[in-house]
Amino acid sequence: MDVVRSAAEIMLPEARNPQTGFPGQVRGPATTVGELLLAAAREHGDRPAVIAARRDLTHRELVLTASALASQIAAPAPVGICVEPGWEQVVAVAAAAMAGSPWFVLDPSAPRSAHWHRLAELGSTTVLTQSWLATRTEWPEGTAVLEIDRVIPVTELPARAGGRPESPACFIADEVGVGGDLATVSHDGVVAPLLDLGRRLELGADDRLLAVSLLGDALGASQLYLPLLTGGAVVVPDDIDLRTPAAWVELMRAHHVTVWHAAPGLTALLAEHLVQRGDDRPDGLRAAVLGGEPVQAALVRWLRRGVGTDLTVVGVEGGGPAGLWITWQAAGESDGRQGVLPAGTTLGEGRAVVLGETLDVCPTWVPGRLHVGPHGDGTLVATRWTARQVTGGVLEILGDDSTRVTVSGHALNLREVESAIATHEDVLAAAVVPAGDNTTAYVKAAPGRTLTGAAVLDHLRGRMSPYLLPGRLELVGAFPLDRWGRIDRQVLARQAAPAEIPPARVAPTSPARGAPPADLVRQACALAARILGVADVEPDLNLLDVGASSVQLVQLAVQAEAELGIQADVEELLRFPSVGVLVSFAADTADAGSTPDEPDRERPELIVDPVARSVFTDNRPGLRQDMDEAPGVALPDPTGDPAALARRRTRRRFARTPVPVERLAELLGCLRRVDGLIGGTGAPRHAYPSAGSLYPVRVYLTVPEGRVEGVEQGAYYYHPDDHRLVRVGPSVPPEAAHAWVNREAARSSAFALYLVAHLPAIEPLYGARARDYCLFEAGAITQLLMGVAVGADLGLCPVGELDGGSVGGSLGLGASDEIVHTLLGGTPAEDDESQAGMLGRLAGLRGGGR
Structure with a gap:
C-alpha cells in the first residue's frame, strides 16, 4: 500500500506554488542512502561507524556486513526490521539501503497479529532480526527471516548500491498527519535535508552521535542516518540505558560524543541530570538537535546551563513524505521571550507553504494550513498543522485540532499557554491539556528551583486574559513519555479528565454506620x-x-x-x-480491628530520583551504626559455606538460550508438598512456613515461545502435590505489563513466576489479617526460590510494579486472587549486572565514586 496516496494531494500551478529559497538553503546532487554509505566506506573505511556494547563496526565493516544481508533481500520489496536496540539495528537499516528496499519497524514486543498485519499491508516477505528473536517469534509461511548477528560479511565493497533517489527509503510513523499511520520517505527525502543539516552543523568524520531514540519515527531514523551519511559514528546504548541520563553521560564522556539528537522530553531528563550533577559535563558535546515536539525555550536555557553556553541547539520539524525534516531553527539568545522555538526555515530545498481555505498562499502573519512537499515538482501535501509565516520567511507552527479548545466561550491555543509558562525562569518544561470545559497545566520546575502553582499563575496573568488561565495547575516531578521520548499528552489528558467525586463509602455490612463523625x-x-x-x-x-x-x-x-x-x-x-x-x-x-497506636512522628519526604535512592541505600539506614563501637558478645564463625550465601543475587539479564526443563523442575521442586518430613505430623507441609498450614499462595508460571525446552508457550499453574505444570492459557502477558525499568529484564527472561494470594483459602480463619499473612508467605517462597536458583544455574529477578489486570487475564485469575509478587527467571547472561550494581554505578557517576 502506498501510504502517501491516502493523503490529500494538491497540485498547484506555478503562480500559487512559490519556491521558497531561504538564505542558506543548500541542496547537493541527488543520490541514495546506499551510495552515501558506500562513499563513506571508501573514504573513511577504517574509522568507526558504530560503537555499541556488544560490537563495534568501522564504515567499511558496516557496508560489508550490510551488503551480505542485502544480497538476500528481495529488492525493491519492503523489508521489516524486528530488532532490540543494538548494533544490529544500524546494520539492518544499512542493509535495506544497500539493497534498495524501503524498511519499516516491527516492534519486538508487539503481538504476532500486529507483525503479520504490517507485513501483509506493505507486501513484505523479508524480516531482518536477531537470532534470539527469530526463535521466539512466528512469522507467516514464506517469510525470509535473516538473522543479522549471524551473517558473514562479504569481502569486497560492492560497485554500487540499489535504489534510486526518488524511490522509497523507509516507512516511518506519520507525525504530520498526511494520512494513515505511516509516511513514506524517499531516499531524496532522507539525503537532502540531512546533508543540509550536517553542512549547517559542520558535521564530519570526527563527530559522534548518541542514539537514545527507538527506531521507527523520524528521530529514530535521523539519529542513525545523520552521523553515517556525514562520515561520523553512532553510539548505541544498551536497551536498559535508553532512559538513564547518568548512563548517557557516561557514554558521552567515554566515546567523546559531540551531537545529541532526541525529543525534548528525553532532553529534559539530560538537562536536569547535568544541572544537578554540575561537575560531570560531557566536554565534547557541541550540538543538540531536538525534534518530534515543540522545543520550549526554557529547556534550551537549562540545557545550556548544564552543558555550556556555547552549545548549539537546533529544533527540527518532521516533513513526512516531504523529508525526514522539513524545517530547522537554531536557538538564539533572545528566544526565551518567545517561549517556544519557531519551526524556522526549510532544509534541502524542501517546501513548506501556508495556504488558506482557497489554497491561496497566506500573507505574512496570517495563519493557515501548512502544506509540505519535496523539491522540484508542484505536489504539496496538507498536514494537520496550523502555521503562519513571519518576518524573514520563518515558519511558526501554531498547533493542530487537538491544541485548539474553547474556554469560557473564548478560543484558546494550548501551545500559547505552554509557551507563556515556558518563559518563567524557574520552569524546565510544561504541558497543557484539555480537561472537560477547561484546561489543566502540568509544570516541571527547573532543577534546584522552588516553584509554586501560585507563582506560575501570577506569571501567566501578565500574559493572557484571566478567562484563559488553566483551570488547574499541577507541579510534577516527571512527565510521562511515549515510546519516542516525547511528553505523552494523551496520558496527561486522561489524568486531567474530570470525574465526579463519589459519595462517602458505607460498608454494606454496617448499614447503621452513617456519615463520619x-x-x-x-x-x-x-x-x-x-x-x-x-x-x-x-x-x-x-x-x-x-x-x-x-x-x-x-x-x-x-x-x-x-x-x-x-x-x-x-x-x-x-x-x-x-x-x-x-x-x-x-x-x-x-x-479492620484495633491496632496499637503509632507514635506521632514526622515522616521523611519520599525519594523518587533513582540516583538519590541509590545513595540512600548505600548509607545502610537499616543498620544501627551507633552500635559499631559498642561492646558486645562476639559470636563464633558459622560452620556453613559463606560463599553459598554470597552466590544468591538478583539477575536482571538473561541469556537467549532456552532453559533446560530439568533446571526449571529443580527450581520448582523446592515448592512441592513434603508429607511427614517437616513437623512430624504427617499433615501436608512444604519447605516454607504458612499461617495455619493453609498455603494460600499459589504459584503460576508463564513461558514465551521457545524459551524453556519441552514447554509450549503459555500460562501454567504449578501443582505442588503432583510436581507438574497444568496449562491454564495459551498467552503470556505483554511486555507493557511491566514498569519500563523492568521491561528489558522481562524481554530477555525465559519464564516468569507469579505468586498469587487466593484469599478465600485463608480469610475464613484470619479475616482482615489474611492478606498480611499471604505477604509473609510470599516472602518465604521468594527467599527459598532465590537460594535454590543458584544450584540450578538459574537467575531470578524479583520485580514489584506490575499491571495485574493484563497478567491476571493471561493466568485466568478470579476476583479473589491477587498477585503479591513476581519473579523473572532464566539462565544468567554473562554480562549481567545486578540492580544494586546498576544503581551503584549510577550513584558513582553522580557522586564521582566513593
Missing part, C-alpha cells in the same frame, strides 16, 4: 488546609482547585493515618481528591 471531618479539613498551606478547606472541595499536587495528596494520606487513624486508599484519593473521600475510609479503618 463531624469532629473527624473538621480535623481532616484542618489537616488538609495545613498541608496545602491554605486558610480553609471544605469537605467536598476538589483539592486540586486550591493547587494540591500529587505529592501533597500522598502526604495528606500518610498524615491522616498517623494523626487521625484513617487508612486511606492513596490511589483512590488521587483520583477523587477531597476530604470527603478521605474521611470515608475512617469506617473501613474501624472495621
